[in-house]
Amino acid sequence: MSTNGHVSNGKATKAVDPWNTRLNTSLKEDDPEIYELVQKEMYRQYSCLELIASENFTSRAVMEANGSALTNKYSEGLPGARYYGGNEFIDQVEEVCRARALQAFGLDSSKWGVNVQSYSGSTANFSAYTALIQPHDRLMGLDLSCGGHLTHGFYTPKKKVSSSAIYFESFPYKVDMKTGLLDYDKLEENARVFRPKLLICGASAYPRDWDYARLRKIADESGAYLLMDMAHISGLVAAQEQNNPFDYCDVVTTTTHKTLRGPRAGLIFFRRAPKGEKHSDLEDRINQAVFPGNQGGPHNNTIAAVAVSLRQVADPSWREYAKQVRANVRALAENLKKHGYKIVTDGSENHLILLDLRPLNLTGSKMEKICDFANITLNKNTVHGDQSALTPGGVRIGAPALTSRSFKEADFEQVGEFLHRAVQLALELQKNAKLIKDFVVACEKSQELAQLRKEVEAFATSFPMPGFDPSALDASISHH
Numbered sequence: 001m002s003t004n005g006h007v008s009n010g011k012a013t014k015a016v017d018p019w020n021t022r023l024n025t026s027l028k029e030d031d032p033e034i035y036e037l038v039q040k041e042m043y044r045q046y047s048c049l050e051l052i053a054s055e056n057f058t059s060r061a062v063m064e065a066n067g068s069a070l071t072n073k074y075s076e077g078l079p080g081a082r083y084y085g086g087n088e089f090i091d092q093v094e095e096v097c098r099a100r101a102l103q104a105f106g107l108d109s110s111k112w113g114v115n116v117q118s119y120s121g122s123t124a125n126f127s128a129y130t131a132l133i134q135p136h137d138r139l140m141g142l143d144l145s146c147g148g149h150l151t152h153g154f155y156t157p158k159k160k161v162s163s164s165a166i167y168f169e170s171f172p173y174k175v176d177m178k179t180g181l182l183d184y185d186k187l188e189e190n191a192r193v194f195r196p197k198l199l200i201c202g203a204s205a206y207p208r209d210w211d212y213a214r215l216r217k218i219a220d221e222s223g224a225y226l227l228m229d230m231a232h233i234s235g236l237v238a239a240q241e242q243n244n245p246f247d248y249c250d251v252v253t254t255t256t257h258k259t260l261r262g263p264r265a266g267l268i269f270f271r272r273a274p275k276g277e278k279h280s281d282l283e284d285r286i287n288q289a290v291f292p293g294n295q296g297g298p299h300n301n302t303i304a305a306v307a308v309s310l311r312q313v314a315d316p317s318w319r320e321y322a323k324q325v326r327a328n329v330r331a332l333a334e335n336l337k338k339h340g341y342k343i344v345t346d347g348s349e350n351h352l353i354l355l356d357l358r359p360l361n362l363t364g365s366k367m368e369k370i371c372d373f374a375n376i377t378l379n380k381n382t383v384h385g386d387q388s389a390l391t392p393g394g395v396r397i398g399a400p401a402l403t404s405r406s407f408k409e410a411d412f413e414q415v416g417e418f419l420h421r422a423v424q425l426a427l428e429l430q431k432n433a434k435l436i437k438d439f440v441v442a443c444e445k446s447q448e449l450a451q452l453r454k455e456v457e458a459f460a461t462s463f464p465m466p467g468f469d470p471s472a473l474d475a476s477i478s479h480h
Contacts, residue, residue, distance in 0.1 A: 054400025097307035121255035124266030143172035145207035202229030235259025239322030262309030332411035335416030
């Protein structure tokens with residue numbers, strides 16, 4: 001744009017002041033350093049095998065909404081009750097998002113409501129806790145080492161790590177140490193003694209479904225609220241590929257960027273009831289816990305992007321995607337079991353598996369590192385019985401992202417072969433490199449690992465890439 005003004009639609013506009021001239025320049029022109037890093041990250045996503053269970057590739061439409069002018073608007077409060085003017089269109093965006101959230105999960109608006117303003121799943125959880133219980137009230141969630149989440153009350157013998165452990169009294173429940181399956185009997189026994197006010201279900205690394213009827217019974221015995229954090233499996237729940245938490249839970253929270261394939265945000269669903277009955281005040285309590293309790297103005301651009309992704313979830317094709325995610329996980333699990341690897345719970349019912357590397361005397365940290373060198377992205381993860389989250393005994397492997405790139409069962413069998421080669425290389429390299437820093441140096445020097453990376457990159461780049469066109473990436477930038 002010229003600083004001398006210009007003509008637009010036949011109408012002359014005033015000149016741009018010198019201090020505003022950068023407001024209409026491209027990212028490439030305005031900030032080449034960040035532009036280059038964005039380009040490199042886009043190529044990394046395209047050329048890697050993305051196996052982190054909590055990641056996915058969102059759509060171009062979602063990214064367009066998330067990068068829209070809606071980011072400019074402040075809108076503290078709820079639709080129709082804002083603290084700022086000029087929100088007539090923002091109100092409509094949020095109303096659309098709320099309606100689509102209920103539709104995506106087949107919920108009756110007279111029985112369920114939803115707050116769509118949470119910045120993330122973690123803030124959604126803490127807002128829900130703020131609404132449901134008081135400081136120092138008791139809660140129970142799945143232990144982190146057993147596949148639970150930090151926000152479900154995690155602490156160590158020396159430190160209360162999560163705010164949910166700092167402000168509330170936490171008593172984690174565990175899985176059976178032999179099978180890796182959730183120990184409902186022990187949970188029930190401990191709940192009868194601990195008497196929690198809030199029972200949390202949901203996980204970040206548990207490969208099985210949930211018995212909500214049993215959990216409801218346990219919660220009722222203590223007079224506790226039952227909250228499901230379905231962040232990891234919400235896309236599968238929407239497709240009816242998992243048990244339905246809405247049949248039994250009082251509150252359901254989720255992120256929107258995992259199996260829902262949207263932007264990074266959080267949702268809080270709550271039961272509705274006539275005045276004077278149980279749950280009749282949940283809507284006000286949760287809305288007030290979000291704002292002004294834990295947040296300021298919502299991110300309207302992200303809410304619009306969530307609405308776009310939820311419209312996609314409501315499409316009949318979504319169920320085919322969810323079915324394929326589960327089929328791909330099963331194919332990968334069977335491939336790895338064929339090679340003799342130990343899979344936690346001996347399989348999976350959802351979107352992920354946990355690979356237990358302890359029988360090989362290989363840590364999850366080393367497996368994560370060597371996979372990074374091989375253009376395979378996954379994460380180290382504790383396995384039940386682990387004593388440290390820094391040197392865990394396994395890795396978590398998920399299928400949502402590569403399923404979004406049109407990978408099928410046979411493709412995941414090939415992924416399993418790549419993982420097998422990475423493990424065998426890791427075992428060989430660590431013979432002379434016990435410490436992680438020495439292991440990294442050995443990875444850098446390994447010709448076999450360089451060859452594996454080359455093969456992985458060729459394989460990954462043969463699949464389509466959601467959200468952007470890889471051929472349009474800036475050819476002047478080195479991606480390595």
